[in-house]
Amino acid sequence: MTFAVSRTAATTGPGAGGTAGGPLRWRAAGRLAAALPDVRGRDRVTGWVRGTPRFTGPVHGRLTNGMAFELADCCDGSARDLVELCYRPPALAAVFDTVLRPGDCCYDVGANIGVYTLWAAGAVGRTGEVHAFEPVPEPRAVLAALAARNGLSQVRPTAWAVGATTGTVGLRRHPGASGLTHQVPAGDTAELTVPTTTLDQHATRHRPPDLIKIDVEGFELEVLLGATELLRARRPAVLLEMLPSHLARRGGRAQGELVGVLAAAGYRLFNLTRRGLAGQGEFSANVLALHPGWARFDPVVAALRRTPFPRNQTT
Template sequence: MEDNVMVRTALLPLVLPYTRSELPAWGRMMALVGGAIDQGWPSTPLVRTRYKWTPYSVWLNLADMHERIVYFCGRHYDLGPQLALRNVLRPGDTFVDIGANIGLMTLLAAHAVGPTGVVYAFEPNPDCCERIRLHVTRNGLTQVHVHPVGLSDQDAMLSLTRETGSSVHGSFAPPPDEATVTARYAVPVRRGDDLLGRAPINRPMVIKIDVEGFECRTLRGLGATIERHTPIVLAEVVAGHLARAGSTVAELFDLMHGFGYTGCAIAIVRRWMRYRLHLVPVTTAETMPPAATDVLWTPANRP
């Protein structure tokens, strides 16, 4: 074990420039130095690195697989939503990050909207909130406002569970196996309309929702906000997550259609050394591409 750590330490300065450039087979290079396994990676101290596409720094727990991917490639592993946000956000916009996790999308949006814009980050996991605040403070992001709550269709106190596989991911949905639960938190959830109705809003607005299956309840609590501001909505759509929370993909589609929105599934096309955003129109749950997990929703009357 100690020998492996020494080898990894020696190889990292050679491997990181390659993986952070996302050159061909960068994932194999990450695996070469043990990046694909948790063993031997320390949880403390947090490691600082620059976040791709921004001038900001992030502080990462390398014992967490998801954060380790960020360390190796310089960005959040879920590429499609980031490319979508980079395409739709402009200086002065309002961005609402629902399910902000440790704030990586928040940082990307803060750079895109700039000091004249505003970012509202909602995250009920106290460990994640602590990290978001660290990122906001260390990077001097006065345009970011952190709210340590979840969003739903009614005010309540709910149990947020964290399962094996990540130190920061959590869900309000019942865990499939109690043996996988590593932590529980009693956290507040609020109606988004109540919180955003009192907040200064610059238009246009973009809302991102990634709440591990709780998307339908979150959307029901945002009806007035959606009607008033007609935001672009970027929502995760994963059938398994929705089912755990008692919802379905069809229910989410019905909600968005009821708001007067049309959707495009987010896909990625790689051409040469560059990734490009590819939007696939979807009208029903059955038309979702099998590999798609995110949908970009826009008002039907928007050009």
């Protein structure tokens, strides 16, 4: 993967208007994606408009919540997605907007270049905190630069991976697709070895979270196994990816074990569907786990029951 981030200071703060910089086709695809109804074939149409991504940069603009970005190159797919996010919020933004309040704390596990870190930072404000766990140096550098560009002192980037135990873990990277970086089983060849912590341990030294977002390409179970005390004692909302293709890296029983950990802690799982929050049916690409004993359970469920989520929940 390749990233280069402009270090030029922002001249306006979050909330100011702005336009996306990048190829005309990319901007047109972004506007089209924001305007078209969420039906099958939409991604195919917008992908055709966008075309083959030969353009390598620069790109600049603002997310719909006003957070600014400027990258000198965009060889990575996560960076290219930023142009589209100038015209629509990221797919899971409504969860952050509904769950988080000013002064809250969010743990972003698998933060990548920081799209949801920036979104959470806007929701918790200057008195809150966002702990962004991203062990891969290149996307973490982008995340840190974007936080600095927007003056987000509430963002705490960390180089640690998160797992069931402390120690080290091997990672496999995908050139041009930083969002697909994932852990490799013990004994397999790794391109990068990084230190690991657990959320239980992290929360003893830092502010505990009100929301945990987990996107670690199939190793969500390990993260939860290292957070059992935090789930029991604090009952934070948990937003996690549940793609079967990713969970398959852990074996056929991974999904059942993951659900079992949350159920043992008293959580209920909700699907994020095109009609809103749903408590039944096949699991959606991402699920929201909430504890009925959490003080915000009823208002959050009531609000999200009426909130549609897009079919494609990857960005």
